[in-house]
Amino acid sequence: MDGRAGRVYRSRMDSPIDFFFDFSSPYSYIANEWVDAVAARHGRTVRRHAILLGATFQAAELKSPVSYPIKREYSLRDFARSARFEGLPFQLPEPFPQSTQNAARLFWWLHDTESPAAAARWATAGLRAVFARGTALQDTAALQALATDQGIAPAAAEAVWSDPLWKARLKRANDEAIAAGVFGAPFFIVEAEPFWGNDRRPQIERWLQEGPF
Amino acid sequence: MDGRAGRVYRSRMDSPIDFFFDFSSPYSYIANEWVDAVAARHGRTVRRHAILLGATFQAAELKSPVSYPIKREYSLRDFARSARFEGLPFQLPEPFPQSTQNAARLFWWLHDTESPAAAARWATAGLRAVFARGTALQDTAALQALATDQGIAPAAAEAVWSDPLWKARLKRANDEAIAAGVFGAPFFIVEAEPFWGNDRRPQIERWLQEGPF
16 A cells, blocks of 8 residues: 555544434434444444534525425335334324424534533434434423433523524534535535435445445 | 235235336436346336326426435435446436436337336336436437337337327326325335335335335
8 A cells, every 4th residue: 555545544534424413304313323333333433413404405495305295295104114124213203393403502512512422412312302202302391301311400401592602503503514515414424425314324334344436 | 824814925925016217317227227136036026117207296396306406416426326336337418307208108108019028128228328328318319229229110219209199108107106106216116115216225125025114
């Protein structure tokens, strides 16, 4: 291996997987369950980004798939089937989709003031609450109950999501995602290569295993 | 196994896989390459349906993913990558998407006057022309050249696609697809279970192997 190939190789192995998700995205829930193990198998880490799909849809002039009645009917079926395919429990919250900006602001607060690992634990707890148990996380009481479970006092949680600082932080995350070409969730970027959708897992695994194809 | 289970089992094994495709759909090209082998491995046959995505998009109030600039850029990349992932050659025709009603009318003409197998051969020849070689099949000359390769005289081909009978036949196929819930391509129906997208292959394979999950 010459010097240049060596550098490229090291650069690749150092590069984390960027994983963009929305707390209201069923396929993000599924992907969140496998992404760490897949990354670890290839010596990678995962960098999670909580975003709002509404913002990325608007930027790309898209609408949610479930806003189209015919596609919604299929999608609801496919959400549950795709979860069963991975052996995961699944329950759709009512209403669906949920408003998730407060959960996402808590994510960025944990990320910036505690650690990316603490934010990742919050992401997993939130996605499981919404889609394994059907929790309506847009309800203040439900979100505060989850926060309490995770060691965050209800008043502290509410102070975070009401704070212009954390509102702006989430907006920045959305803007950065849009600038990176993200238009849906889950969305993965591996060495500048974009992969959209839980169903791109086989391609991501080959990319990590063998490099660009 | 009791009588009822036996009946269900036989009924399942008799049921063909309905495969809806558009000659202008890159993911249909990819799926067309594996669907027969997957079906055969589980004792099934494939029933192909040439449709026009434009008709199903209109019925579901959808637009093509490539009509959104940001999604188009990703999609073009993903088409080629998804083909490489399956070890298939890929070349995008210009312009993309192509108008494919004439190729689809020839499909139904072969299907009804010769055999579903002849129509399937035409489907494969057409999809490979468009996406393995980048042929602009919407051009009369290119379509007639492909017809000639497949043993259909150019004048006969033109007579078919100009004939109100075969125009109506394609319209009926679109209407039937829409009635069955088809809103994109490739689209598969296996024992009334809908699967949308080339990337649902793993779920289809498990369904065929183990039954409903």
